[in-house]
Amino acid sequence: MSGSEGQKMWGGRFERPPDASFYEFERSWQFDRRLLPQELALDRAWARAIAAAGILTDEEGRRIVAALDEIESRAKSDAAWLDSSKAEDVHHFAETALIEKLGPLGAKLHTGRSRNEMVATEFRMYAKDAAREIRSAIASLMRAVADQAKRNLGIPMPGTTHMQHAQPLLLSHWLLAHGEAFSRDAARLASVAANADACPLGSGALAGCAFPLDRAALARDLGFSRVTSNSLDAVSDRDFALEMLFALATLAMHLSRLAEDMILFASPEFGFLELPDEYSTGSSLMPQKKNPDAWELIRGKTGRIYGSLVSLLTTSKGLPSSYQRDLQEDKEPLFAAHDQALAVTRIAAAALAATKFRESRLRDAAQDPALVATELADYLVAKGIPFREAHEIVGRVLRGAEQDGKSIREMPLQRLREFSPAFDSEVSTVLALESALARRSVAGGTAPGAVRAALEEFHKRLAKLEEIP
Numbered sequence: 413m414s415g416s417e418g419q420k421m422w423g424g425r426f427e428r429p430p431d432a433s434f435y436e437f438e439r440s441w442q443f444d445r446r447l448l449p450q451e452l453a454l455d456r457a458w459a460r461a462i463a464a465a466g467i468l469t470d471e472e473g474r475r476i477v478a479a480l481d482e483i484e485s486r487a488k489s490d491a492a493w494l495d496s497s498k499a500e501d502v503h504h505f506a507e508t509a510l511i512e513k514l515g516p517l518g519a520k521l522h523t524g525r526s527r528n529e530m531v532a533t534e535f536r537m538y539a540k541d542a543a544r545e546i547r548s549a550i551a552s553l554m555r556a557v558a559d560q561a562k563r564n565l566g567i568p569m570p571g572t573t574h575m576q577h578a579q580p581l582l583l584s585h586w587l588l589a590h591g592e593a594f595s596r597d598a599a600r601l602a603s604v605a606a607n608a609d610a611c612p613l614g615s616g617a618l619a620g621c622a623f624p625l626d627r628a629a630l631a632r633d634l635g636f637s638r639v640t641s642n643s644l645d646a647v648s649d650r651d652f653a654l655e656m657l658f659a660l661a662t663l664a665m666h667l668s669r670l671a672e673d674m675i676l677f678a679s680p681e682f683g684f685l686e687l688p689d690e691y692s693t694g695s696s697l698m699p700q701k702k703n704p705d706a707w708e709l710i711r712g713k714t715g716r717i718y719g720s721l722v723s724l725l726t727t728s729k730g731l732p733s734s735y736q737r738d739l740q741e742d743k744e745p746l747f748a749a750h751d752q753a754l755a756v757t758r759i760a761a762a763a764l765a766a767t768k769f770r771e772s773r774l775r776d777a778a779q780d781p782a783l784v785a786t787e788l789a790d791y792l793v794a795k796g797i798p799f800r801e802a803h804e805i806v807g808r809v810l811r812g813a814e815q816d817g818k819s820i821r822e823m824p825l826q827r828l829r830e831f832s833p834a835f836d837s838e839v840s841t842v843l844a845l846e847s848a849l850a851r852r853s854v855a856g857g858t859a860p861g862a863v864r865a866a867l868e869e870f871h872k873r874l875a876k877l878e879e880i881p
Contacts, residue, residue: 435500440740444502445494446747450534451502452484454613455510457633459521465624467523476521479513480506502534503527524625526617528647528735535743536608537634539656542750543605544880546660549754550598551877553761557591558874560584560764561867566860567771568778568845569684580783580848583774585858588866590673593666595870598877600659608652611636615643618734647735650728653746657721660753664714667760671707674767678704683773688766691759706763710756717752720745781819784848785810788820791842795834805832 430438456477463473483506487494499505510518561584571581611631614621620643621627627639640646677684687702695701723745727738785806792802809831813820816827821843828835841847853859856866 438500438737438740440501440743441497441499441505443744443747444531445497445505447502447531447534447538447743448487448494448506449484450537451506451530452480452487453537453634454530454533455480455506455521457630458525458613460633461625461630462521462523462623464626464629467623468520472517472520475514475517476510479510479518482513483509501527503530524616524621524623525613526615526647528617529612529615529643531739532612532615532647532649532735533634535650535746536610536612536636536652539608539652539746540605540635542746543601543608543656543659546663546750546753546757547598547601547877547880549757549761550594550601550663551874551880553757553764554591554594554598554870554874554877556761556765557587557594558867558871560767560769561587561591561863561870564769564771565864565867567769567774568849569774570777570780570783571858577780577782579786580778580845581858582849582860582863583769584863584867586673588863588870590666590670591870593669594663595873595877597659597663597666600662601656604652604656604659607655609637610640610646611638612640612643612646612649615640615646618644618647644734648731648733648739650724650739650742653742654721654724654728657717657724657746657749660749661714661717661721663753664717664756667756668711668714670760670764671711674707674764675704675711678707682777684770684777686768686770688763688768690766691763706759710760713752713756717749720749778845781813781821781843782810784843784845785820787842787848787851788839790851791839792832792834797832797834 429435459468459473459476459480462468463470468476494505497505499508507518507522510521512518564583564587567583568580569583569586570577571579571586611627611634613630613634614625614627616622631637631639640649674685676682678687687704689702691706692702693705694703724742727741731738788809789799789802789806792805793799797805809820809823809828812827812831813823816823821840825835825837825839828839850859853862855862857863
């Protein structure tokens, strides 16, 4: 190694340079270069802060900020410069570039600060930006849910528990069920950003800065709403990263559940939807195939996001107080999980928006008489029969229908009265699909009016989410 990059930020104590293989092992520039925008923003804010504290003259502060602007401009246009760097980490890269431009003046910038607080600050800045980016993608996904729910309002479908027909639903009700989960994901990420919104800068390596800095001004300069309360905690706290990984893992889980539904519904046995060509693939052998690869990959990538959460939890579990080098292992899991979560959310939004639901098949499946068995029990309850007894009677009715080779809708009134004299001529109305749906009119239910109200409220929440820059 030669030139200024050969000068470490910590080498004075050592007689010999690090072993070449160890240096490559401990370098983090390969991945933490992603934090270069945050690094340069922090450097500019620090230059202004130490100028205000009298450590730099105003002119020195202006020269450093101008040089940092030039470094940022070159970094955006010259990828080869970044690729060829042998810097130890993002902080080493920025300091080296600054010294190359300004000489001894560039070396003054690190006065009073530690990489421990810098990386903690920059990682929080990244988490805030990443949470905002994922929330924007979730808003697009929720928009696809809302548009499909509005387009398909009034179409019934069979609802299931244990993958067995249970009660009828509206397709829009099923769509909005997934939408509610995604709405919680967006709220969870907002909480992540709020918890990350505390600035560690000024904490030093662990004990605080020895110079009279205005930490609150530093925080405002970097877009934070507040400063951290304890310097020792601030340099080692990665709760915000764990919270974000949990939020991303939960989002991935919700996407995987939607993917499973979509894969099942696209199968010939269900036939509830038509897969869009743009988000499907074919078979190299079987020409008839249209495979739900988009949804299968979404389901599959969930495991990778889970792995990132477990990785950082495991790294963090046995660390003593203060910063430890183990925490270098915090960034790659979060970077990877963010990239995967962003990709799967965007693909899910696009694939869902392009999907066509087969109304006739959904309506036919919703006509399964077994779906209205609960209506029959409720009917008997309305006649004064205790629910447990009504449940038992309907069970016998269903067994009798199977023996007769009929559906319960086809059973004559006389036959029904063999199971209970409470049955009368109005029972046929109770067994109608439309009646079963309409009876679930409570808030949050699947009745048409309740679903329309839920969709209207969902649109209001979505509009607020879409307003976030």
